[in-house]
Amino acid sequence: MIGSLLLLGIAANAWVLGSTRERIYDDTTRMPVYDFALVLGTSPYTHTGNPNALFTNRIKAAAQLYHDGRVRHLLVSGANPSRAYNEPRKMYQALRRRGVPNYAITLDYAGFRTLDSIVRAQRIFGLNAFVIVSQRYHEYRALFLAQHEGIEAIGYTWPEEDRRQPLRTEAREYLARVKAVLDLYVLHTRPRFLGPHRPIDLGPSSARGYIAGRASS
Numbered sequence: 001m002i003g004s005l006l007l008l009g010i011a012a013n014a015w016v017l018g019s020t021r022e023r024i025y026d027d028t029t030r031m032p033v034y035d036f037a038l039v040l041g042t043s044p045y046t047h048t049g050n051p052n053a054l055f056t057n058r059i060k061a062a063a064q065l066y067h068d069g070r071v072r073h074l075l076v077s078g079a080n081p082s083r084a085y086n087e088p089r090k091m092y093q094a095l096r097r098r099g100v101p102n103y104a105i106t107l108d109y110a111g112f113r114t115l116d117s118i119v120r121a122q123r124i125f126g127l128n129a130f131v132i133v134s135q136r137y138h139e140y141r142a143l144f145l146a147q148h149e150g151i152e153a154i155g156y157t158w159p160e161e162d163r164r165q166p167l168r169t170e171a172r173e174y175l176a177r178v179k180a181v182l183d184l185y186v187l188h189t190r191p192r193f194l195g196p197h198r199p200i201d202l203g204p205s206s207a208r209g210y211i212a213g214r215a216s217s
Helices: 003-020 052-067 087-095 114-123 134-146 167-189
Strands: 037-040 073-077 105-108 129-133 152-156 207-212
Touching: 003 134, 003 167, 037 052, 037 114, 052 073, 052 087, 052 129, 073 087, 073 114, 073 207, 087 105, 105 114, 114 134, 134 152, 134 167, 152 167
Parallel strands: 037 073, 037 129, 073 105, 105 207, 129 152
Antiparallel strands: none
16 A cells, blocks of 8 residues: 555656656747746745745746746736735735735636635636746646646746755655645546636736635725
8 A cells, every 4th residue: 555655756756857858948039939927826925924035036936937038927926815914915015015916916816825816817817828936846836736637737836946856845746746646537626726717817917716606906
């Protein structure tokens, strides 16, 4: 039994990495131009209260894509479980400080999991092609999910980021890739919230935020 589980884990990780590794970039000059980027959420602070380098590097990467003209619009997607914890709002504020204009950012407050963020980008916001902004270790899984949904996606990660992650992070992601395979092909897991179609207008407008299909201020 244990041997079978280990083989499942190895096979699932090999599948996820092998089918996506060629679509991850860390040089904007070598990547295609897209209209949209999906910035995946994380906390701006670690559990010890220190600044989270993962958050900072995602923001730097997203702002770079915009300022280098590789994307025109950023969809920031993350969890918003309480007034005290709001990933999309923190990402929006950080991007504004880096000079990304208000009209180039849309907020999705219902990105509770990577799967939710990917599926909602397509089903709610009408995006069938985009750049995924996260860390390399995470982008394998995100791209695997996008591929399953028929989305044309590539990944972009901050070029100066250390590819090595703490053992705890690597172990958690190893298991998350197995869970992703099970979610897609066994459990057929869907996002916690969907809702009506809310396509993003690329013309100048105020920043928008949606959760479960409702506009929220």
